[in-house]
Amino acid sequence: MLESSVNNKKRCIPSSLTQLCKQLEDRIMQISQRYSICDEDRQSLTAVLSSELALIWQDLKIRPVDSTLSRDEKVQLHRQTFSEVLHICEQLFLRYLHLTETLRRRGVFSDCANRKRLAAQLAVDCTSLLNIRSIRCRIVTGIKAMRSTVIQQKALQTETCTQEKTVEDDLREIQDKIGELDLQSVYDLLPCNMEQILYKTDNQCTARHTNTCFAFMYATTCCFKETQKLLLMLKEALTFFNSSRL
Structure with missing residues (x-):
């Protein structure tokens, strides 16, 4: 039930920062069911990711303006941008979760010191990866590539249908003339x-x-x-x- 609820929320575009952070927390809770995670570690990483989402929210909520895209493609771009941001946060959480376990096994520093170090490094990675402009550029490239593929497929189907119709017409004409x-x-x-x-x-x-x-x-x-x-x-x-x- 939880997984189904999370999948439904993935398709929903959040209308507020609170909803966006809630979607991230739902994904993290789903990850927590698959891994043994310390509550302090989960809360520390979640807090950093939520703070970074707050920094990019203004850019994220503005609908893209691109004259080269159709109306439906703009909606698709807006939806995929939110989805990609949450996906990046999810992958970062997994990566730093494994780093936390690695540092804990080494036992060089205390858990508290490791959390502070990882939180600082996570913030740096978020600044680099959660670049809305770069994310949208990648998505637009994918949308246009998909558009070209669809156009080529339609052209090929039209050409095939035309060839079949030509052969059929020729055969019918021969039959009509010969009788x-x-x-x-x-x-x-x-x-x-x-x-x-x-x-x-x-x-x-x-x-x-x-x-x-x-x-x-x-x-x-x-x-x-x-x-x-x-x-x-x-x-x-x-x-x-x-x-x-x-």
């Missing part, structure tokens, strides 16, 4: 009364002429059969493209 192939009409074009013709011209045609006529008829029939096969292949291709679109 149904009626073999009976094809055969009607051939000399259907070949026996009568051969009978009437029997005295004038030699065996060579007769063979030539039959060879011509056979070749013509084969040609039309190949045409029929080609048309069937075109119909199958059109059916395939129609089914793939569905």
Whole structure:
């Protein structure tokens, strides 16, 4: 339940410094459930991080003004800026928590002295890393890169759809122009009364002429059969493209 509540708050943009610090504390409490943390160490590090958030709050709450971004991208930038600030604080807390344990194991200085030294160093790191301008620049770069990727993907999809539509239109045009192939009409074009013709011209045609006529008829029939096969292949291709679109 606690983890779900923290995740919901991560998506919420804090409207005040108090809400921002509360979100940070919730994240730290979630970390505390995974590690054995001394209360004094946790409170010391949390106090430093909260103080640093107070220093950058004025810059953080101002919505970004960038003419190169759309309205939705500006909202995205504002939300991600808060999220990145909290993420940096969370990582710093983990890092200094491990440093605290390391110094405690060495036993050179007292716990109180170690907390003061680490608190001072944590403040320096916060000043360097919690730079709102730098954070926003990194986020804007990522948003624009994502925008370019989306544009390229849309262009590729449009080109693919155009190519598929062109092939489909070509196949449909071929089918419309050719129409149904009626073999009976094809055969009607051939000399259907070949026996009568051969009978009437029997005295004038030699065996060579007769063979030539039959060879011509056979070749013509084969040609039309190949045409029929080609048309069937075109119909199958059109059916395939129609089914793939569905």
